[in-house]
Amino acid sequence: MVESALRDADLPPLAWYDALLELERAGDDGIRPLELRDKLLLPQYALSRLLDRMEKAGLTERLSCPSDKRGHLVRTTGRGRDTRTRMWPVYAKVLNDRIAGNLEPGDRLALAKLLGKIPE
Amino acid sequence: MVESALRDADLPPLAWYDALLELERAGDDGIRPLELRDKLLLPQYALSRLLDRMEKAGLTERLSCPSDKRGHLVRTTGRGRDTRTRMWPVYAKVLNDRIAGNLEPGDRLALAKLLGKIPE
DNA sequence: AGCACATAGATGCAGATGCATCAATATTGA
DNA sequence: TCAATATTGATGCATCTGCATCTATGTGCT
Numbered sequence: 001m002v003e004s005a006l007r008d009a010d011l012p013p014l015a016w017y018d019a020l021l022e023l024e025r026a027g028d029d030g031i032r033p034l035e036l037r038d039k040l041l042l043p044q045y046a047l048s049r050l051l052d053r054m055e056k057a058g059l060t061e062r063l064s065c066p067s068d069k070r071g072h073l074v075r076t077t078g079r080g081r082d083t084r085t086r087m088w089p090v091y092a093k094v095l096n097d098r099i100a101g102n103l104e105p106g107d108r109l110a111l112a113k114l115l116g117k118i119p120e
Numbered sequence: 121m122v123e124s125a126l127r128d129a130d131l132p133p134l135a136w137y138d139a140l141l142e143l144e145r146a147g148d149d150g151i152r153p154l155e156l157r158d159k160l161l162l163p164q165y166a167l168s169r170l171l172d173r174m175e176k177a178g179l180t181e182r183l184s185c186p187s188d189k190r191g192h193l194v195r196t197t198g199r200g201r202d203t204r205t206r207m208w209p210v211y212a213k214v215l216n217d218r219i220a221g222n223l224e225p226g227d228r229l230a231l232a233k234l235l236g237k238i239p240e
Numbered sequence: 241a242g243c244a245c246a247t248a249g250a251t252g253c254a255g256a257t258g259c260a261t262c263a264a265t266a267t268t269g270a
Numbered sequence: 271t272c273a274a275t276a277t278t279g280a281t282g283c284a285t286c287t288g289c290a291t292c293t294a295t296g297t298g299c300t
Contacts, residue, residue, distance in 0.1 A: 045259090
């Protein structure tokens with residue numbers, strides 16, 4: 001459902017959102033794929049291919065890693081940041097419509113509080 | 121888990137089991153793909169491809185349908201029946217180990233009764 | 241009959257999943 | 271130091287999912 005909303009808006013799938021968000025959090029130094037994999041809870045090969053696709057779309061880039069020549073550092077590009085930003089309202093609208101929209105006002109508040117407790 | 125047990129035994133995936141079973145039930149006249157799709161709860165294209173693969177493996181065959189030239193009738197081959205038969209003990213063992221094995225004897229009986237109520 | 245529309249099924253494409261395995265580099269221990 | 275081993279990440283292969291679209295045939299209406 002989020003997927004179809006994103007598709008309709010000509011935006012990439014949800015998994016990209018998560019990845020891009022983590023990459024933004026990681027900052028300009030980038031992040032090692034293994035670490036990203038742990039955050040996203042993906043199998044290694046899945047992340048490798050996700051990075052392929054996102055890189056092909058110009059949303060991320062792989063930098064060579066000075067401390068370990070086997071690996072690299074990944075980071076978002078400006079385009080990646082832009083795309084994630086455009087994804088957010090679509091995502092948020094679906095969440096709002098489908099989740100919050102089905103709750104009583106009191107429940108909504110309770111949910112907001114609960115979510116607020118979840119660490120970034 | 122059932123999947124890996126089947127793979128270890130060099131047998132096809134679970135979806136094939138269901139399909140082969142329905143085909144056996146349908147008998148020698150075969151069954152129309154649409155009808156099979158309803159029984160298996162698969163999207164049309166998924167069934168089409170499943171039939172491709174099973175046919176390639178020699179487990180099913182498509183017969184031309186006299187009453188509607190757009191479609192055909194599908195049925196199992198002897199090899200299909202044989203394969204399904206060899207899949208069953210593997211499947212059953214996993215079910216037994218993982219499900220029944222975690223229940224008290226009384227619960228097992230209750231489960232068996234419940235399952236018995238589910239129409240074929 | 242003839243044309244619009246519906247239905248059966250296949251297929252191209254992109255992505256994802258899972259497995260196995262590879263190449264390159266790191267680390268460890270004798 | 272050097273060989274065995276471990277780790278990082280990529281990749282080949284098959285399957286599977288979902289979407290869109292195609293072909294061929296069937297059906298209904300005029």
